[in-house]
Amino acid sequence: MKVMQVSPQRTTSEIKNFVLSPYFGDGLRITFGVLLPSLILFKFNLLNVGITISLGAVCASVPDTPGPILHRRNAMLISTSLVSVVSLLIGLGNWSPYILGILIVGFSFLFSMFYVYGARAASVGTAALLVMTLGIGDVRPILDIFLYSLSILAGGLWYTALSLSLYEIMPYRLAQQSLGDSIVEVARFMRIKAGFYGDQISYEDNFNKLIEAQIVVNEKQDAVREMLFKSREIVRESTQEGRFLLLVFVDMVDLFEQIMSTFYNYKNLHEQFDEAGILKKYEAILLQLAHQLEDTGYALKVGTIPHISPNLPRKIQELKQAISDLENGPDAEKYSPISIGALKNIEVNIENIFVRIKKIKGSFKVRKQRLLGKNELETSPFITHQDYDVKLFKENLSLSSQIFRHSMRVGIVMLLGFIIAQSYPFLHSNWILLTIMVIMKPGFSLTKERNYHRLIGTVAGAVVGMLILKWVEDKQALFAILLFCMLGAYSFQRKYYIVSVLFMTPFILILYDFLGMGSRAILIERVYDTLIGGGIAFIANYFLLPNWEHEKLRSVLTEMLSANLNYYRQVSGLYFGNAYERTPYKMARKDVFVKSANLASAFQRMFSEPKSKQNSIKEVHKFSVLNHLLSSYIATLVLYAKEHFDSIPDLEELKLIAENTEHLLEEAIKVLEHDEQVEPENIRLIKIRHQYDFEEEGAILIPEQFINIQKVALDIYKISEKIKV
Structure with missing residues (x-):
């Protein structure tokens, strides 16, 4: 197995990334907001009051997490009001251990139920529980209790005012940091993908790292999506900065799909091409592209303009020449046309990744010249709305919740x-x-x-x-x-x-x-x-x-399959006469990314549970791997269709394979949902008889991609039968 060494340069990059991240910005803001009241009041011999005000500031900071400013403001104000009331009631309850016990049980249950309204509401509940726990046992006269509660309120209002003021001064700063973070994580994902072309790679270990990186990328992109699409200034694109951030984010999601699509049978590639040494060239170029992407993320955080490496085009041309030398050299008969086609497709993908990175970097210069136009992306379908209805709370008052x-x-x-x-x-x-x-x-x-x-x-x-x-x-x-x-x-x-x-x-x-x-x-x-x-x-x-995770495994697995099925329908239809519809397609793609991350997270959580609770753990892992392969193969199809839409030949025979693939995925969903047994004769592979002659070289892999997707769908069906849900 290849031993990974962390270079001083990588360590420096990690430190630089953290210092420029929203996390460090949060730390500075909270430290200043919490410490200042105590320092000021210490000068007037009122340190105890200062500490209480600082506690109020701490509580208000808990729900002040990245997101739309409207949501942050509302959460801080609600949290501030709530903690002041809780501190008052706990202060009064301290007079009687029995009343205090009742309050502890009631508040603990009530504020833990805030999870039904999402992560931000849960953080408001956490702030209330924090002030409750710190106030237990602090017996005071009644006047002091009211003063204590007012000091908590003052601290919360002070911190809220500070946070909102910083936003007014730098309204786009948090969005820039968060988007920069997501770009750096995509670069990390690309580095891991590059590892598949390296020597002595452990495919399973690298794949597991890839899945973990995909979870992080999805979390970062989801956070940025919410921040951008729910911020009125950015959605309206009334400023150059708002247009720029939205444009870069949209291009980055497309780029991530491009990177996702470069997934092949790496074991076969190594068996055929290790001796030729060409795979090392792929690894080197991908690592260089990842560095370019990381540099873009840092530039976004710092506010500088990133520059493209001048030797990358030359490296790509050298790679194309190396492929040509293999194809036409004296040992050409050693390599199958499909394998050479795979190398060409990966090279074309690398070119496309390079072009997209150039486009993103070019947006920085256009922003500086204030020439960015409005993006026509429809954002409303991508926004998830949280329901705060009391009915939702009541519906969860059951042991099934x-x-x-x-x-x-x-x-x-x-x-x-x-x-x-x-x-x-x-x-x-x-x-x-x-x-x-x-x-x-x-x-x-x-x-x-x-x-x-x-x-x-x-x-x-x-x-x-x-x-x-x-x-x-x-x-x-x-x-x-x-x-x-x-x-x-x-x-x-x-x-x-x-x-x-x-x-x-x-x-x-x-x-x-x-x-x-x-x-x-x-x-x-x-x-x-x-x-x-x-x-x-x-x-x-x-x-x-x-x-236990296995209790909700059924829904996680079926949601993953349903997302991939919808994604496949959106893409395969492009090969059979359907028009490309931007919003439905992007919605389907987003759903796949989200559900893939959910599945991988569920598997990780299940893996850390007791062995007796790890139902079908090996099967779930294989299910996760197969679904990643499926979405990667689909991404390869869509990228070719979008770039060569006018030159796609008649693929009517492949339509039968596409329909059978959908059928296999539908049957797998039925098995997971209802444990239904399907007649074996309905579960089969359809073979292709026609040999296609493509004008475009890259298109030689289209039939193979459809066949590969069908095989993966059959494997998913078989593994679904073995999973105990």
Whole structure:
């Protein structure tokens, strides 16, 4: 197996990418918004009030994630109002442990149910649970309770005003960073694809990396799509920057499809061409194209103009000549026409990728000249709308709802953690419940991962924190380290949770040292509370109303097949006289990308569950691989059809193969949905008898692509029969 080495250049690129990402921008904004109230009020000997206002700012920052500014504003205002009310009720409830217990159960259930309204609403619920857990046990006079609640409200409003002000100053900054991030991830996807042409490659390992990269690309593109298509200024394209961002995004999605289509039988290619050494040329050019793409992403983040490498056209011409030398050289009889055709098709695809990258880079110059015209893309069909109707909440009040079961589990476990903490004086309700709240997720695998990250991050961070306090005595140096840890904690919280906790623990220890509350005792107590909270959460997720991936496997698999079937119908129809319709086709393509990522994510989560719950794990993995092959083969067909639409010959005989492919996929869906058994004689391959003579060289692979897709559809049907859903 080929050992991958990380070069210093790649490490520098990763650091550069992170510093220019929305994550680091979030960290800077939250750090400033949280720290400033405490610093100002510290000068007036009102540090306790300042810390409370900072807590309100923290709560408002939780739902302030990338997206349309209208959604962010509404979420921050709702969160600010909600946390101030919750802090008031918890403050009053602290007078009675029984009332407090009832509030803990009620709030834990209610705010966990916010998951039914999507990720942003769930983050509003998380903010409410955060202020609830931190307020437990803080008994105050009634006037102080009201002042505490007002301070929370003030902190939330302050942070909301800060975030909205920054948006007004830089309205396109977040969209630029997010789009730049998605371009960098597409470049990473291309690098992994290039690996298939390298020496001693492990096909399975590289394919698994490819699937993981595809998940990330889809997540990034979905985030950018929502940000662009739901922002009025950009949708209207009233500014050059709005037109530019929309144009680049549309071109990038098309480019990703182009990269997806370069999927062939790499094992056969290596067996035939390794000795000739031509596959290394493919790898080198793809890596260079990936670098060009990555450079484009960085340029978008920084605000510079990227430049195309002048030697790329020469490299592509050298590749074309190398293919010609193989085809017409003395050893030409060693290579089949289909294999040579595959090399030509990949080379043509590389040329098209290069042209698309040139076009995207050219958009930067046109933007600077302010010559961009309006894009005719219809955006409304691509926008998903979240329903906030109370009816949706009521419909999920059933044990058949995974979110309801999760909410019940959180409510019960939070009460249990509170009772345990109250039973032992050395335990702290706040930390135990905070650990439970942060760790517990609707699925077992996510809870398991969070638990692991929380424990490792806390222990490692505690050790680092104690070493810092032992060796650093200068208060100014300690404050600088506190700032650094604070920035790290908030920057990594959405990307690498374990790193965020690693920074958060020293930050808290140093903060307590500044407040004169001790540090070593806090360290030991924090580790104890984390262990107890994590242990309770993990056990509960396994035994108490658990959610296993195999329970929703049927819908994930059928949705994937239905998306690929619709995609295939859109594409195959182009070869049989159908007109190209831009919006339906792009909708079908988007659906395939989304459903592919959902399937791959479901498989990853299932793989981390207990062995006894991994129903048909091998079959699901093979199903995922086959569907990726299917969508890649379809992408190859569509790209040829779009580029040579006027020269497509009469392919009427292939229509029978196309219809049989649709039939096989339809039958596979029936098997997964209803466990129906189909008559064996209806499941077969249709063979081609006619030999096509194509004027266009690349078209020689069209019949083979239709045949390959039919074979993959049959394999999907067979594997669907074996999956236990």
